[in-house]
Amino acid sequence: MCTLMNCLGYGPHIRQARSDAYRELDRLYNARKPFNIMQITTGSKAEGLTGVYESDVDMMYVLKGIMCLENGVDSDKLPRETIAFTLNTGVCYHGHSRLNLLERRGVMIPSKMLDSLCEDENGRFLLSSALVVDAVNSEWASTPNEIRHERAGPSMPTSKGPLHTDNVISLRCRCPGILSRWAERTRHWPPPDIVHKVVTMGSFVTPVGFRGSEYQHLEWRICFNTGENELMSSLNNTQVYIYVLLKMVVKDVLKPVKKEITSYTVKNIILWIAENNPQAQFNESSLFYWLRDGLEKLRTAILKIELPYYMIPERNLMEACGLDEGQKCTWVNTITDMMNEGSNTLLRLPRIRKAIISHPEPLVWYNKKRIEMELLHLKFWNRARQCNEENDVVNGSDPMLQAISSRTAELVIEVHTRMNREGSRLNDLTEIREMMLI
Template identity: 85%
Template structure:
């Protein structure tokens, strides 16, 4: 079995794990049938492999088009959008802005091979909580270093220059030029949130980081998943540091968090359908049932649970007939994490993702009891999830019809965004609205809106402003 996971279970034979203490033959058959039906439903709800891939491709193309016009920073879409798991307006767009010309190096890594114009910081992890670091400036500054970086340099107790994460975020926030109709929101950790109509964006500044020691320890673990080629690819992608310290640290304003956004995107893309469905369902449980108000538990918590499950179990066991088995396993891991206030970070197991989560005893007891009830409810537990419940009620014909229209509307909007980028002039400002492809996309969006509006009226629904339909479909 895989090493490095404190939840390591006994090896199971191939196929669906069948613990005779938990399941009778009859309940196993029921579980398998319900799992197969749930896979069909998840495809209808927009979580199938084809739409996931279309979303990933669209956001990668959008990054490419925008980066072709940018200088100084590289834009990378991360989170659920890059994973292909959410619609256009369904959740925030997580955007990482990577500052060019700056590199952070793990202690002992030689900087001589880097271009002379690169400004180099070294990671000082010894004084920070696992997965966090201070950034000490080497006696080497690049040809061009942004003024906001110079203004954020501080001296430590030994007179060495280090970069304050809090000052960097404050400087970026103060110099961030808003676009017309954009609403800026209060800073959230390393993120600067904003919204433009129904589109919500979380922007995070970051630097590239070279930490071969950390990645080697991750790569050398014994595992069932991911396969060796994905492991090698994740290692080559390196890491980043983002401006947020450990919540419980006295010096969090000086600390940075080490993260592996692009590598995690690759890992999530290599999960099979069953593992993706478990991830989505567990996220729904956190959002719609547990409902944390201060991010005591997040979708990132759930992501790490699923990554550990994938690494430590044979991939053949994750099949369409085992969805409810693995959902129960995921709920059990979530319950354990809440009960013990402990969940190891998949990339750096020494970092406890539940540390300083702010979970009080009352919340803990309530959530543990709720999850226990869900584990005992079997397939009926999904009736607690509003989106699943509505889908079951409308299944099959209305749901199938609506899903077809919704998917087409989403793909059209993804194409629209990228086509607008392509139709901008060389300065990236004025859009050529006469472009034939742009006109064709807009025309089909109008036609779809009319089709949905007509059926809504026929079935007794009344919507005063039919222009709201595309936004409502893509939420």
Template identity: 70%
Template sequence: MNCLGYGPQITQARRDAYREHDRLWTAQKSGSVTRITTGSKAEGLTGFSESDFDYMFIVEGIMCLENVFHSDELSKETYVFTLDTGVCYHGHARLNLLERRGANYSSHVRDALCKDENGRDILSSAEFLRSYSDAIGPTDVVRHERAGPSLPLSLEAWHHDNVFSLRCHCPCILLRWAERSRHWPPPDIVHKVVTMGAFVVPVGFKGSDYQHLEWRIGFNTGENELMRSLNNTQVYIYILLKMAVKDILKPGKKEISSYTVKNIVLWLAENNPQAQFNESSLLYWLREGLDQLRTAILKIQLSYYMIPERNLMEACGLDEEQKRIWVNTITDMMNECLNTLLRLPRIRKAKLSHPKLLMWYNKKIVELELLFLKSCCRNCQCKDEHGVANDSDPMMQEIKSRMRKITREVHHRMNNKGSIVDDYDFWKILKMMLM
């Protein structure tokens, strides 16, 4: 796993790089919007082009409250909504307008206000999302159809899932989570997650007649912190289960997602002593994870880790035939023990490759990826007030020089090993190595 780029050092380096890039991006927006990288990139568990980029854009100056009595603690400049969870599926809410308006009266908010069936002012998730549909990305991007709360777009070979969200203060929900009896996470992490609060994103429950008015409650920053506190074995279980879903089950409509797998691993970590998760028990816990996945598919039931009343499999669209095929496939994997790993393409390729050559190449990929991430951050730092980067910056020149040296080494090694490659092309080899 370390050789494939999932070791703790590279994982932490990725996390740090994406946090720094988010900080720099947010600073350029003068506090109106905060960007947070989420998903596998924030976890540090995928290479630069190995998966989509998941970004959450938090619209500042707006707060959603679980309890209206907390409104006096907020700045008078804050635009305030209250959470109405009583009429929605678990983990969802409507946002009712509180009878005061902040100075930061966003046009996106104004355009998304409407009346509910009782004549109250309410913020429509569908209209809010529509108002932001053209607010992100340069003009040359390819925009895709809405996917849940996301406004996806593509820029060359890279796909971005962009979610606009609002801050949410829901201490009762978080305290119910914090007070559970558990083996993990430790008390300091529990406290930290509670202080991070929550967010609401513009998507309703699929089975609701009023989903265009509903918002989903999430804990992205808290979940990022939870993933960082997993030990190496738990992280490897998560990676292997994700590979199994992506490369073996191959869901076509996200009936099962990486988020499903993440919740399975979080429940395993909470319900079992940490000391039992070690290198020698990896296969045992992989089998346990597969068993939990099989049960979730069979029963169409998996409790959301932060709000257990919410069933992540509800309305997933899984038909009986697909359910039967996946249950049988997972059962076969569980019975194969060690051979289960050889079903996974990346593991199988690593097993069959020449170990010294594989280790050399993966070290080059890791170094190149880190340099590329540094160049992204430095590019942000070198931009002027018009958004134009200074290409003559000495640090940027040094980073690019090292990247070119690595790609030349790889090009030379490939030709020496009999893999004839065209004349040296920096960008072509760079994309090849980062894809």
């Protein structure tokens, strides 16, 4: 099974290559754009766990010059021009907050930010999450052929051909109290150096309130995207494979339609499992044991409508998830059946089933081509960013871009030729290329 997971593109080398490519893409974007905004890739792309078109790209855009502070954090150490807000968590559900404007002499607040301020019942100014999203969305410059979709939670989704992106605005946040409580927990994992690194990365707030709150438009959610990226990168191979398999269970077996359960739910299950168990117990021979354990914890979360958020355990990730009793019973029964099936449960997962059928030679041959195609595509993105001239026009005469395009065309033709030899009648080379990147 571990061999299959490596062939399917979940091995450590391809995960690292993907993570490095998206990190470089962020660096190039932030170096060229003079705007007061910083791009950070998060989610499965930052974790290196999905292909180019396999899932949405989760992109976080951090507004510069603004800092949110936990109560008790000294604002005097901030640069004089920084706009500061204090977290008011006492009036919100766990993990959420209102942002109260902290008056500081000499600070000039941009007009768009001023327009997003509201007064509370005590006459204090609050930053409205809904108004900030509207203000940013109105100024968001679309690229050619980009389609903008309806807002989903904190995200402003866009698509461009087969590439779908979730764009989330965020503000930097300093909450040493919350991070200290997380860091001081008794644990098997992560090691102390990773704990320290996560703490130094701080946190963010994103413009989305607690579902069901009448003050959603004023509330922000506290999150730890960069810290979670670091945590996921420190998981061992077995833990990563369990995470991927559980995500497949949610997507291909349970098939939620209203995000009652998400890949983020699964991520938190894996983080808790890793923290609470000795790392030596996670190895190739124990893969199915831990997969069953993960299924059991997923079943419990659904049955009890309860799953503590890994960074702030008081926040229940299943709270207000919208799961009705009928759906809950169906999912609990399905997961119970899967737990009783042992290793045969993997046959329920289309990608794993196809891999088992095509193993070894066709699978190894095709995935070698597919992974090369993906790495070339990521390299092309980064090189194109480097070759951007004025008005974002790419210099197509660049030798590296031409070499990448040439090799990409060769790979598509190789795959097309074998497909035809084995009975396929698909002749659209563009469609084949896009299919290889899913």
